[in-house]
Amino acid sequence: MAKVVYTLKRKRNTNELHLFEASQSEDDKCTPKNKSICNKMSTDESSENIFACQSEDYARTSCANQGRKVCGICVSHLYETY
Numbered sequence: 001m002a003k004v005v006y007t008l009k010r011k012r013n014t015n016e017l018h019l020f021e022a023s024q025s026e027d028d029k030c031t032p033k034n035k036s037i038c039n040k041m042s043t044d045e046s047s048e049n050i051f052a053c054q055s056e057d058y059a060r061t062s063c064a065n066q067g068r069k070v071c072g073i074c075v076s077h078l079y080e081t082y
């Protein structure tokens with residue numbers, strides 16, 4: 001079963017960081033969705049990956065370290081309870 005992991009990308013023209021959900025397959029590849037969690041960025045607007053294919057725990061810690069550059073809508077998704 002594919003597990004959900006997270007990739008943080010920098011948007012080219014704004015330098016904002018947005019989170020993408022990605023599905024990880026058994027061979028350790030991961031494919032991000034075309035749109036960020038907040039829907040404000042697409043993968044082709046990315047200038048770089050801050051991290052890729054990381055667990056939710058890792059994403060929380062890393063986004064906290066990045067501070068205000070990270071999109072609030074994307075970050076709040078990590079703190080939702082299911």
Ligand SMILES: [Zn+2]
Pocket residue numbers: 017018019036037038039040071072073074
């Ligand atoms: Zn966002």
